[in-house]
Amino acid sequence: MLIKPVIATALSLLLPFSASITYAQASKHQPAIVDYTTRNHPVIGREGMVSSQNFIATEIGAEILKQGGNAIDSAVAVGLALAVTLPRAGNIGGGGFMLVYIADENRTIALDFRETAPLLADKDMFFEIDQNGKKVKASREDYHFSYRSSAVPGTVAGFDWLLKNYGTMSWKQVAAPAIKLAKDGFIVSDDLASILRTKHKTLAKHPSTRKIFIKPDGSGYQAGDTLVQKDLAWSLEQLAKGGADAFYQGAIAKRIAADMQKNNGLISLADLAKYRVAVRKPISGTYGDATINAMPAPSSGGTHVVQMLNILENFDLEKMGQNSAAAYHLITEAMKLAYADRSKYLGDPDFVDIPTDILTSKAYAKDLAKSISLTNATAASEIAPGNLAPYESDETTHYSVMDKDGNAVANTYTLMFSFGSGVVIEGTGIIMNNNLGNFTLSPDIPDAFGLMGSADNLIRPGRRPVSSMTPTIVTKNGKPFLLTGSPGGSKIISTVMQQILNVLAFDMNLADATDAPRIHHQWSPDALNLEPGISPDTIKILEAMGHNTKTSKTMGSLQSIMYKDGLFFGYSDTRRPGAKTIGLN
Structure with missing residues (x-):
């Protein structure tokens, strides 16, 4: 008589969280919700759902919902966790777009926290004059992998706006799981080890990046190693205490501006203070x-x-x-x-x-x-x-969250390239975007993804790239x-x-x-x-x-x-x- 409970307990310990939940519930309700004529089967839930590109971040989002947070709280927590566990795309040094359905208001909001071109940026900044006096495209290193390639980040402002207007939890609560992951470290997966190996040259270029993602002896992280990001933990702690103000006007802002000035970057304290999300x-x-x-x-x-x-x-x-x-x-x-x-x-x-x-x-x-x-x-x-x-x-990267009350968040945010520009701001652990590369250099030159653009997408201070x-x-x-x-x-x-x-x-x-x-x-x-x-x-x-x-x-x-x-x-x-x-x- 005790066999079934014992098996269920063992499965819950051995299987991933989503698998154990789905197994337990589906076995009880299979006839009504499972279609055996299909080849693939979705995960099923009754009190909410979280879907992301990284299992650790998904588990954090689900835990926030279990603690009574809504989809907005969960979405911010997932976004911060991905900045730690999916460093090639998850970020607080990039930007993106979010669709949010607010159940109480029965409306959908489009939240634009896309990066903006710095005040010192201009449409000719990635061109050089060759020996014949002809304007030619600058080097790929300057265009995509330098301090100059970064636009003003919008992710933190987007999360802050969302949390203040529709969240039920504080910055301290939603940032806590990501802080712990950054401070204590997490186990490197085969996927992350492979990406770090592929991007070794990019990550080795800047000392502040190299000291995080490459071992002191020059070797790469292997699957099973623990990746600790102390500086990123510090930045996340600043957000837990001060929210967006810490990033755009406080301690983080000062470190970003100082490192940019030191390395010929364009982002200034004025750029950061000026940044606003657009609803x-x-x-x-x-x-x-x-x-x-x-x-x-x-x-x-x-x-x-x-x-x-x-x-x-x-x-x-x-x-x-x-x-x-x-x-x-x-x-x-x-x-x-x-x-x-x-x-x-x-x-x-x-x-x-x-x-x-x-x-x-x-x-x-x-x-x-x-x-x-x-x-x-x-x-x-x-x-x-x-x-x-x-x-x-x-x-x-993209993730989706929905809670039992019907609130829903669909968020896509980016650093543009894998690991963005490859630049980590000294003392912050923050990987910077290279989204100035999403602007059109000239209507006859395709962008970083081979897409053609118009003069309406040329670099201009304050402008957001298509x-x-x-x-x-x-x-x-x-x-x-x-x-x-x-x-x-x-x-x-x-x-x-x-x-x-x-x-x-x-x-x-x-x-x-x-x-x-x-x-x-x-x-x-x-x-x-x-x-x-x-x-x-x-x-x-x-x-x-x-x-x-x-x-x-x-x-x-x-x-x-x-x-x-x-x-x-x-x-x-x-x-x-x-x-x-x-x-x-």
Whole structure:
């Protein structure tokens, strides 16, 4: 009679937290909630859910919810923990975008905490004059891996705004788990050891970075080693005591400004004191009976996800089938059209007027859809940004959190490249972003991800660079139905759009939708990137239609939550190791 309790206890000790919870609950409710006709199965929860790219951060977020915190408290705690455990992307030295659904107010807020160009920055700062007097692009080291490549960080300001306006916990409470991790250290995983080995040259360049991520004898950290970050613990302790003031005006600010001045960087105390988050109105569109709430400019993601969905709504994708050549062809053509428009019309809305209403209109999308051949690919050279005049009347990580009261946070934030600029501010442990590289150097020069941009995205003091980050909250009947987002540079937009299509058009469960192979085309260069897993026969059909196919490594790392029929369903993308979703029960 005691066998079952003993087994259950043993499993709870041996299995990861999410697995033990899911096992215990699913065994009790399987007939109602588990579909055995599907290949992959989401995690299930009843009292909330956390999904992130790092299992330690997910566990911290779940613990905050268990302690009575809401989704906002949990999201800030996860973000701070990722700064410790996922140093290549989690950060307090970068910035990002966040979609937040506030249950009591029944509304979604778009929080823009994107980095801004310093006061001393200018559009010609990454050009040099060669011996013939010609202006040429500066070295990659200066552009991407120097103190000069950093924009003013916005992450801490974003977290602070969110916590003060909608949180229930203090900075001290939400920062405590991250402080402990930084101070005591955590076990290096195979994934982190591999990344540290790959980025050894970048991390060895600056002494303040080298002393944290490379051992004194010059060797790299191995899986099983303990990584301690004492200086980062100090910075997190300052935040616990003073919140954003510590970062933008206090002790942290002084160390950032001093190290920048010492190393030819641009960020000053005036830049830090001037930084403000921007609360914006989400981009809104529909697909069937669902409403897409996504990030507006300077993120290009929301605008063009909605634009692509509007185009594709004119075709019967469900009838074609999710992994058919016919569906892949149409999705590719929609991507080309949207990315072409992205190259011309997107910028910082505080500096330029962006024709968002037209780009996201059903009428414009319907006319674009008419231009698509069902049988032949259109060469990128034959596609130009659309004429909007007739319609007038523009290494990242993601996590999702939802609580039992219906509050929801979808957050995507970044350092841009893996480990950003590779610069750690002396005495702080803070890795700095290299997001000045997200600006357009010139309309004829692609950015760091190969994307073309316009003069509206040139470097200018105070301006926020255009981004592909696409945190998204899909609602049904006004309530959150799907939270999703991904890293991936220029592939973020296409990754998120395909996730939404898989759920809404192809009626896939969250796990199957996430694991399905992805494609990507960004107009320029003219190449259709295909993930492993797409049938060779399908590829041959696409090539016969005129597509220039290219085998790609995996794209993105979706961290998604769905709320349906009174249950939370969550799934962490298997494309990146170490991710985890926890459902509270």
